[in-house]
């Protein structure tokens with residue numbers, strides 16, 4: 002329990018760093034991003050909206066400390082300003098619309114990729130020295146491919162050439178968003194290619210790290226003892242080798258979530274998937290700072306929560322972290 | 326890394342070439358070599374790319390969206406720009422960002438990691454906290470934002486942004502490495518002599534980290550090329566400067582997909598994937614260099630495992646699931662002929678090195694056979710070979726291990742197939758490992774680890790019966806029953822070793838091989854465990870092969886003692902005889918300053934000189950360089966075991982020739 006609490010403290014600290022970075026970046030950047038941003042709107046904003054943006058991106062007339070306090074006030078009240086790219090929608094609403102697409106797609110795919118990769122890694126480690134070792138260069142290649150490029154290729158083959166799957170989007174335009182069978186079926190259908198991209202390109206990395214951990218674990222004394230005891234191969238492989246080998250792999254998983262999610266959001270852009278990645282892309286194109294910084298914060302929070310969940314699972318798997 | 330059991334140390338050390346040669350060997354691995362070559366090709370292309378590019382990458386031409394042809398090997402863009410030229414020019418920008426970021430990132434990682442690890446204390450805590458925070462922060466979104474604030478930034482901006490967000494991983498790894506290095510003797514020694522910190526870091530710590538630093542460097546090159554490509558693809562860099570990502574950006578912006586111009590985006594993506602693969606392959610080579618266990622995985626093929634024992638056709642004696650009860654064990658006497666295990670001419674090789682050479686002995690029912698030797702004498706290898714737990718590259722080319730069944734039929738352990746071996750091991754012969762800490766599964770309850778031997782060998786046993794047996798076994802070794810639900814880390818060292826013994830006793834075996842079962846324990850606990858073993862042996866009637874370097878312990882508890890040196894048994898005698906009349910010069914040396922039985926412990930270290938290198942054994946008698954009694958013939962003849970009364974010793978002093986010669990000269 003104490004482990005989890007300590008981790009929680011660490012993630013809160015990280016969240017604080019992220020929020021403060023978000024505060025600092027526009028203020029240390031050359032030029033005056035706030036002014037630049039406000040000018041972009043060409044006077045379409047009311048005084049209240051302008052003030053809100055100034056609080057977020059720099060008030061030349063206030064001390065840094067006052068600015069910081071005001072900034073926190075905005076963050077805590079959920080006021081992220083008005084989006085320029087999606088004018089006149091405010092940032093909160095834009096995020097609300099795109100968040101669930103990303104959450105659904107990336108959560109499912111990241112976990113799926115990890116599970117498949119780890120499963121194959123267990124097998125490859127167990128049968129080390131057999132033909133399975135030749136998977137290594139193949140999977141290395143797969144995991145070295147940029148996500149978005151793989152996405153392009155997969156679109157070319159399956160949407161454009163074979164015409165099996167839709168080219169882009171998150172659902173068919175003739176369904177309405179809601180809990181209808183039609184919509185869900187369409188959303189799943191549209192998700193196939195983005196999902197395949199993320200899963201296939203992420204499997205390789207997990208496979209290789211799990212294989213190497215497995216090989217290392219297999220030469221531990223307790224595995225040798227388990228074999229000596231005459232246990233079934235399955236039991237030695239799972240209960241003794243794989244369960245121990247998985248522990249470092251799992252903390253690696255937590256650590257690399259930020260990286261994986263980063264890669265996945267670029268994939269969204271290729272598919273024009275209505276999630277955070279595409280939104281971030283549009284925001285960056287339009288120099289829509291309010292939207293960008295809010296997305297950064299949101300993704301950070303998602304990564305932190307995912308990390309915390311991974312830690313809880315870890316504590317569940319490793320009794321040594323449970324005491325005290 | 327966890328401490329490796331002694332037998333592993335024995336397997337790796339004798340065949341380990343020096344570090345320098347190892348690098349060469351890593352290079353010789355085909356995959357690593359491929360990686361290095363591809364990487365070099367890319368580096369060369371990045372340098373000479375602009376000179377060999379056939380066209381100006383930005384020059385428009387009439388050949389719009391043309392498929393690959395003789396004029397344009399990789400086709401053209403919508404504006405008729407030559408894609409091959411773009412890729413060649415792009416190589417420069419992409420590789421520059423990759424290498425540049427990696428250099429800066431690595432410098433940052435090294436500074437932070439080594440400083441933190443070396444200084445320790447508060448500065449370490451703060452720096453590691455910072456590293457962890459940066460590690461968890463999602464890098465790409467942060468990079469995207471930073472890049473968006475510096476619109477159309479060139480390579481330099483991108484390099485800075487990537488380094489700023491990417492240093493944490495390497496710093497973390499290096500810190501951990503430095504921490505463990507700092508505790509090593511040579512660094513401690515340098516600190517004690519008051520050397521300057523910077524000098525210690527530069528001279529003692531950095532060189533030891535080179536492999537890790539190299540791995541982090543190459544990893545960052547890959548990550549940076551990928552990140553640059555992502556940023557460029559999203560249009561966040563200067564889109565007029567050609568890089569692989571920019572090519573993809575234009576391909577996407579001009580809907581290359583919809584027009585089906587695959588040649589437009591395939592080459593750039595392939596280039597990224599190829600260089601990434603190549604660098605990862607090099608990194609595998611480095612991984613294997615750092616982690617020797619991975620290196621050994623290559624040899625541990627199933628085929629090799631099966632071929633461990635050179636097969637012989639022998640009469641297969643099927644081990645029945647239900648054992649015949651044995652006659653109650655009578656107390657062991659010195660003239661017993663009730664042999665349970667008969668080892669003949671056993672030889673164990675690690676590749677070209679012979680670790681155990683022509684070892685023969687018998688073990689009688691109820692006997693305690695003590696095997697003594699320095700580390701590297703082959704004693705642990707022998708223990709694993711008897712149980713056939715040796716792993717490739719260890720191999721048994723010769724020998725016989727005959728086990729006598731309850732019905733007096735005998736079976737050769739080396740001729741058993743997997744299934745027979747599985748039934749034989751633990752049922753008839755079990756092993757207690759050196760370190761219970763490493764031999765118990767850390768994430769499994771102790772009771773369950775005892776129970777699973779029962780599950781495997783007694784399929785008919787019901788769960789409550791098994792639970793009762795677990796409690797009984799724990800009781801036998803003196804562990805309270807409620808500890809069955811504890812995890813190994815919750816037990817004390819002595820308790821863990823008892824639990825190990827309980828695991829060994831689970832199926833009531835005839836023979837227990839104990840490989841230094843008490844070395845890791847303090848003297849009091851050690852005494853308790855030994856007493857327990859002796860008590861159990863008398864009560865349950867099993868035989869023990871006890872392996873240790875603690876000679877006084879051995880003399881006290883063994884019936885018979887075998888001393889190993891350089892992979893061979895050099896003396897074998899009843900414990901009493903051995904103590905009173907050691908025959909071999911090595912044994913005599915060991916016992917020379919040996920006090921009474923109850924006196925202080927004496928370890929095998931009292932002889933000048935060091936244990937022999939198994940790869941380069943001296944000619945003739947391998948003890949010769951350290952032997953005070955050595956004479957001419959010792960360099961020429963390898964002594965066999967000669968009988969001297971009830972003892973036997975492998976020393977030419979006892980050869981007939983020598984006796985005759987001595988007789989002549991007398």
Ligand code: SF4
Nearest residue numbers: 946949952959976977
């Ligand atoms: S054979 Fe020679 S060298 Fe070897 S132990 Fe005997 S006397 Fe010493």
